[in-house]
Amino acid sequence: MTTRSRRYVELTTVEAATVLGRDSILVIPTGAVEPHGPHLPLATDLVMADALAAEVVARGSAAGHDVWLMPALAYTKSDEHARLPGTMWLGADTVLRVLVDLGRSIAATPARRVMFVNCHGGNSALLEVGLRELRRRFDLQTFLYSGPPRAGESERGFGIHAGHVETSMMLHVRPDLVDMTKAARAVPDSIADFEYVGFGKPVRFGWLADDFFASGVVGDPSGATADAGAAYFEDNVGTVVSALDEIAIFDPGRVR
Numbered sequence: 001m002t003t004r005s006r007r008y009v010e011l012t013t014v015e016a017a018t019v020l021g022r023d024s025i026l027v028i029p030t031g032a033v034e035p036h037g038p039h040l041p042l043a044t045d046l047v048m049a050d051a052l053a054a055e056v057v058a059r060g061s062a063a064g065h066d067v068w069l070m071p072a073l074a075y076t077k078s079d080e081h082a083r084l085p086g087t088m089w090l091g092a093d094t095v096l097r098v099l100v101d102l103g104r105s106i107a108a109t110p111a112r113r114v115m116f117v118n119c120h121g122g123n124s125a126l127l128e129v130g131l132r133e134l135r136r137r138f139d140l141q142t143f144l145y146s147g148p149p150r151a152g153e154s155e156r157g158f159g160i161h162a163g164h165v166e167t168s169m170m171l172h173v174r175p176d177l178v179d180m181t182k183a184a185r186a187v188p189d190s191i192a193d194f195e196y197v198g199f200g201k202p203v204r205f206g207w208l209a210d211d212f213f214a215s216g217v218v219g220d221p222s223g224a225t226a227d228a229g230a231a232y233f234e235d236n237v238g239t240v241v242s243a244l245d246e247i248a249i250f251d252p253g254r255v256r
Contacts, residue, residue: 006061008068016109023248024111025065028102029053029072030127032120033088034081035209036162037217038182040170042086044162046074049119051173052147052233056117056240065244068111073098076123081209084216092126096133099126103134103142115143115247117240121160143247147236154185154220156192157199161209163219165232172229183224186217 008026011019031046041047050072060067078089090098106114114134116127124146131142155163163186170178197203209216 006057006068008070020068020110021066022110022112023066025060025067025113025115025244025247026070026106026111027053027057027067027115027117028070030076030116030118030120030123031072031074032076032078032122033074033086034078034120035084035086035216036166037184037186037215037221039179039184039221040162040167041174041177042088043074043177044166044170045120046072047174047177048166048169049117052119052236052240053117055233055237056244059237059241060244063241063244065248067244076120077126078120078122080122080207081216083208083210095123095126096130099130100133100137103130103138103140106134107138107140112139113141113143113247113250115145115240118144118146121146141247141250143243143250145236145240145243147239154223155187156189157201158187158192158212159219160199161216161218163217163221164224164228166219167221167224168226168229169232170229171224171226172233175226180221180224183221184215184217185220185222186213186215187220188212188218 029049031049033042033046035042036044054069057067057069075088075090077092077095078087081087082089118124118127127144131144134140134142159165167178167183191198197205212218
């Protein structure tokens, strides 16, 4: 048996049909391949999603949950970075079709619970649409954790990309891929004081990464540390692992 690894792709075809059950939870990391300034790699979101999901599966299975790690989705909806070198992106319609096709494939297994662990903000809204599509089309129970949180104190609500949190987490997970000598503050102070329009404010807005700064960075990575990254990582993992207790039994039909 190869179930000890808890990696779906390491199961044999016989095990895939017999080891999984209706309450198995398949965890799919979703990242991106896109610019993260001069100090972080293109794979930042992918690296973080994979690391978070792997740790969630490891801790979740140790706690007794029937949880499995799926291969990560690397190429996703990153068109907000399309004008910057290095971006690899799929259109929203393509990504949605991929999600539906994955749902169809999952529905052919005994598993009926799917959780996306997403570390690219550009995927979040589309993944929520995908959750409903998979629920409606294939009767799957679908879930989304979209993190990590972005809360650098010097970022004035604009720590959304390659800023304090992402850089700190990369310093924790893959410090070999981070060049802090090139980390610089990139916060649009001219609009940060707006009361109504902004990230997390009553009125949202369409944006492209280089609307703010040529580097595509939106945030302040300059004070990032590995210790802060370890704390952010632990907070995210702890939240998702705790949520597994509810995900494992979630069924709105039971409350009728």
